[in-house]
Amino acid sequence: MKQQDLARALGWFSIGLGVAELLAPRKFEKAIGVRKNHNGLTRSYGLRELTAGIGLLAADEKKLSPWMWSRVAGDVLDLASLGSGFSSERNHKGKLALASAAVLGVTVADILCSVQLTKEETEPTSVRRAVSIRKSPQELYQFWRNFENLPRFMYHLEAVTVTDGTRSHWVAKGPAKTKVEWDAEIIDDEPNHLIAWQSLPGSDVENWGTIRFDPAQNGKETIVHVELGYIPPGGALGAIVAKLFGEAPEQQIKDDLRHFKQLMETGEIPTTEGQSAGRAKSATKYESYVRDLVSA
């Protein structure tokens, strides 16, 4: 089974457990051997389970690990609570032991899954694309070599400032006015043929890129090969970066390259943004509509 599927299954498990703890705390306590009424505590644990469960089911495929780690934290809390249960004379020691063993088993599974997911989610991701453009390698190289031109066709970039011959500062737009920034350095530069760059230490997100311009067989076009990669950061920034590159980074790169081609060949980027229609502008929700169709 894929780790992601296991995580989702554990999500369902959390929901089942959470519902039992919330709705029938007394029955639940009896089942695990607790005599005294701890309804308030059990209910709050139920809520915690429910939250983790919903999180695991609703989260993006690539953002499951924080929710899995929250399950691990919960497991530790559960074990501690069960452990303290042994000190009370009135509790049923046999049932408590059984419950502890079960939780311990689940804890091991949770930890293994969390570790694996964390590893997968922070692995470098890279995307490659090719496009044919009816301009010479020289023209295309020159345009791209000035990184300040990139935000003209890469819509998630707010600005790129060239700071010296090889270095530049990049600002990308995150969701809800957040920003992701990094400095990059050109690490390979073959005039009219290839540019490769890499983010410098201290960047919000570690990333790199290569673009190559090869003359096409037909003598009229240039075949442009692009490879872009990044290491998804963890935590809150990770969520922003995931939004930034979208759920389908391949699609984003493809669209960016299409815009590059349009701009180079026609001098503009065709759009219908701002045209009239028989509906309120605010009601259009046009971009999200297109995005939904594409990711469907």
Next chain:
Amino acid sequence: MKANCWCGIGEVQVMDVPDPEIINPRDAIVKITSTAICGSDLHLFDGYVPTMQKGDILGHEFMGEIVETGRNVKNLKVGDRVVVPFPIACGNCYFCDKQMFSLCENSNPNASIAEKMWGHSPCGIFGYSHMTGGYAGGQAEYARVPFADIGPIKIENGLTDEQVLFLSDIFPTGYMAAEQCNIQPGDTIAVWGCGPVGQFTIKSAWMLGAGRVIAIDEIPERLRMAKEQGRAEIIDRNEVDSVAEVLNEMTGGRGPDATIDAVGMEASGHGLLGTYDRIKQAMRMETDRISALRECIMSCRNGGTVSIPGVYGGFVDKMPLGSIMNRSLTIKTGQTHVHRYLRPLLERIKKGDIDPSFVITHTMPLTDAPEGYKMFRDHDDECIKIVLKPGR
């Protein structure tokens, strides 16, 4: 301004919408003097083309007067009278260079949707769903025309709107449909569908050297037009058991040299297969009904050409692929590369070889578009082609 908007299946409405504005440097704004309803619009009206949104402005056959130009449009000036081709093409890309304008690689802002559905994207088209760009169409008082330095053709005075309007689509479409058949002098060409596209296909087949033209439909006035205006032999498909048999008989048992499907995805079908298609399409289990296309394929002579100007959207069933393969048929199709035909066909009109206004049966104000759509769809009042006039 007033514009005819799609409001759901079987519903269009003339609404007040903001006037269009220049968005890109190669845009122009056209004040529309004449605009038409096309069979393709019926596919949208009837809900067979996905990615329509409520409020989309319809219309892709229009002409008028330039009222504003973007800063990079140098060849047009305010006051010029132009016909606008329905495909939007940049004039710079690989396919525009090859004169295959409806395959322009740059004009569809929603190419990614089309790629999902079709593998690669064709050009953007006015008023023709979001999959082909979501561009506001020309059944309106004004329209924004992207890449206006490439598309619109200037028309001198002396020709009426009615004579040149159909350069925007159906005349070139009929012409390309016939041209794709690679007609040799004396060839027999059979045309399914005597709608406006069929009518121009018939006329074009003659222009390109056909020896015989046979037209197939079931609507009496359309067949009459094919016969009287198009000088075609006609087959009323409701009057015969098998169109293919009749064609065989007419062609010495061999079949027509080329067959043309000018019907498209909403073909009416008889018998079991016809009912099967209708149910599957209604349940959205297949997107297109291909009864006319099946007949085109089965009837065509060995080694002949099947030309498909009729529009299809998705996936079909019971496609006689074996017939195509084993009998060496050639299939030719596409959205029309209108730009390619504008000048030569305008010349034909000027020379008096053809007067395209013959298909027009109704002229009405733009505000009557909702009635017009219903009338055209239901063939009421012997309707064949409607021209709408904004501002009346």
